[in-house]
Amino acid sequence: MALDTLFVNGNIYTLDPSRPKAHAIGVHQGRIISLDDELPPSVFSEVKDLAGATVLPGFQDAHCHLTHIGQESMQVDIRPSAAPDKSALFNAIAQACQNAKPGEWVIGSGYNQNYLDGHHPTAVELDEVSFGHPVYLIHNSRHMGVANTKAFELSGFPERRGVPIPEGGDVPCENGQAVGLLLETARALIMDHIPPTTPETVATMVEEGSRALAALGVTTATDPGIGAPDHIGMCPQDLTGYQIARDSGRMSMRAIVMPYLTTLHPLAGLEYQGHPLYTLDLGLRTGLGDSWLRIGPTKVLSDGSLIGRSAAMREPYAHSDSTGLMQFSEEFLRERIIGAHLAGWDIAVHAIGDAALDSIMDIFEEAQSILPRPARHRIEHVSVADDKQIARLKQLGITPVPQGTFIPDLGEGASEAIGEDRASLVYRIGGFLRQDLQFAASTDAPVVSACPIRNIDAMVNRRTHLGREFNSEEKIMVEQAIRAYTLGSAWANHVSDRGVINNGQLADFVLLSEDIYQVPAAHITDIAVTSTFVDGKEVWNARW
Ligand SMILES: [Zn+2]
Ligand SMILES: [Zn+2]
Numbered sequence: 001m002a003l004d005t006l007f008v009n010g011n012i013y014t015l016d017p018s019r020p021k022a023h024a025i026g027v028h029q030g031r032i033i034s035l036d037d038e039l040p041p042s043v044f045s046e047v048k049d050l051a052g053a054t055v056l057p058g059f060q061d062a063h064c065h066l067t068h069i070g071q072e073s074m075q076v077d078i079r080p081s082a083a084p085d086k087s088a089l090f091n092a093i094a095q096a097c098q099n100a101k102p103g104e105w106v107i108g109s110g111y112n113q114n115y116l117d118g119h120h121p122t123a124v125e126l127d128e129v130s131f132g133h134p135v136y137l138i139h140n141s142r143h144m145g146v147a148n149t150k151a152f153e154l155s156g157f158p159e160r161r162g163v164p165i166p167e168g169g170d171v172p173c174e175n176g177q178a179v180g181l182l183l184e185t186a187r188a189l190i191m192d193h194i195p196p197t198t199p200e201t202v203a204t205m206v207e208e209g210s211r212a213l214a215a216l217g218v219t220t221a222t223d224p225g226i227g228a229p230d231h232i233g234m235c236p237q238d239l240t241g242y243q244i245a246r247d248s249g250r251m252s253m254r255a256i257v258m259p260y261l262t263t264l265h266p267l268a269g270l271e272y273q274g275h276p277l278y279t280l281d282l283g284l285r286t287g288l289g290d291s292w293l294r295i296g297p298t299k300v301l302s303d304g305s306l307i308g309r310s311a312a313m314r315e316p317y318a319h320s321d322s323t324g325l326m327q328f329s330e331e332f333l334r335e336r337i338i339g340a341h342l343a344g345w346d347i348a349v350h351a352i353g354d355a356a357l358d359s360i361m362d363i364f365e366e367a368q369s370i371l372p373r374p375a376r377h378r379i380e381h382v383s384v385a386d387d388k389q390i391a392r393l394k395q396l397g398i399t400p401v402p403q404g405t406f407i408p409d410l411g412e413g414a415s416e417a418i419g420e421d422r423a424s425l426v427y428r429i430g431g432f433l434r435q436d437l438q439f440a441a442s443t444d445a446p447v448v449s450a451c452p453i454r455n456i457d458a459m460v461n462r463r464t465h466l467g468r469e470f471n472s473e474e475k476i477m478v479e480q481a482i483r484a485y486t487l488g489s490a491w492a493n494h495v496s497d498r499g500v501i502n503n504g505q506l507a508d509f510v511l512l513s514e515d516i517y518q519v520p521a522a523h524i525t526d527i528a529v530t531s532t533f534v535d536g537k538e539v540w541n542a543r544w
Helices: 066-074 086-099 123-127 149-154 185-191 199-214 238-247 330-342 354-370 387-396 406-418 420-425 430-434 452-461 478-492 521-526
Strands: 003-008 011-013 025-028 031-035 044-049 054-057 059-061 106-111 135-139 144-147 181-184 218-226 254-259 265-272 275-279 293-295 298-301 347-351 378-381 399-401 509-512 529-534 537-541
Touching: 054 478, 059 478, 066 199, 066 218, 086 106, 086 123, 086 135, 123 144, 123 149, 135 149, 144 185, 181 185, 199 218, 199 238, 199 537, 218 238, 218 298, 218 478, 218 529, 238 254, 238 293, 275 330, 298 330, 330 347, 330 354, 347 354, 354 378, 354 387, 387 430, 399 478, 406 420, 406 452, 452 478, 452 521
Parallel strands: 003 044, 011 054, 059 218, 106 135, 218 254, 254 293, 298 347, 347 378, 378 399
Antiparallel strands: 003 025, 025 031, 054 509, 135 144, 144 181, 254 298, 265 275, 509 529, 529 537
């Protein structure tokens, strides 16, 4: 019986300390079955020459909103980068409307009126390019939108007349007719009438999102929050959408999904020492699934963001009395996080501010004191932390999941929000490793780019978009960043079948244009992922 493929002549970094380098990988049925000359080429049905390319295990983005990435590619891209002026924007909408099925809504995303002569598009302007379709444009802030006349009509406001102005929102009008713009809560007047997302649509988002991620060298992404469209996720049947994509072979790479905490509920009065268990029906929990699609931790947001000054902080924001806020009451979080822990879930909590970090560590500590077990609980972002807090994370066995790319994209804004005197606590990474606390690498895409090379550059060089070094003592080495992107993420995802190139592991790996371990740090961003393999098959190649 012939085995599948032998990849030869590679500059292969295995990430296995007992055997760090190799020159050949044998693959059969999606798994690595040999390294170097362990098996002769004659037993393989195919031998592929890697021509000296540098090979790494595939990147695992431990916090990456895969369906949101897919959704972006299904909406009309009207960001200034794609539609730099009004005529480009209207051309893009016209083209999408002509290609849409009869009656289908056309959604554009990311416009910025500052690139459109300072004016938001109007309903009348959109009507001219809509071909009868309802059209809705989302502003890049996501706090505003513009609808055309058909969209108003389908929402119960023919000719854009009689539109109420809800509390917390606004609908600019002329002569009793809405001009098209909807602010804040008024957006719901239209958005509530856009047909709800179906599992089939989610499957298409997964297909598109996974294709985009495979092209960046990401071979596993963990989707942090599904199934709770009121909070995060696309629809209550998000997992069905993922399964449709998986069953029909439309996933280019692997996914681990995090059901949002509000989808868990007490089950049949089950309790432990007076604490209700929180879980899904049938007792479904972390770990179910296969190598393509797996249920990961349950996810919850505890606070907001630094830029929005809504993360929960120990000290007030700069020039302010505000210390931000928690998204849920302490009691709400405590009961559900402990209940999920007791029901066997790993738990991932978004905590950006240092006060949120304290609260969540308290709850995790209490959960482990009620029922000690080797859970892989994690805290997403950990964007503000001092050394004592990092020591406590280590002591509690909690994995931090920071985002390097926040440094270039959000670093300046974050340090402005928190104030220069406390900015040294922001976006730490080196501090985790100094206390021997392994972290997982992630991007939180599409908040920022999902590109692993950019993320590695950010973790190593720590320059903001202004070119300023940001907390340079938090820099890490290239090998530490790559370790986080492979083994660190595998640990946080509670999987052991990926992260190193070794016998028995999933055959997920990437080829790079240069040896990332040899390139000077200043030139990391010149490196390209040239090819991505998942399950031993090439799912993306730069030449395609
Ligand atoms: Zn988050
Ligand atoms: Zn996120």
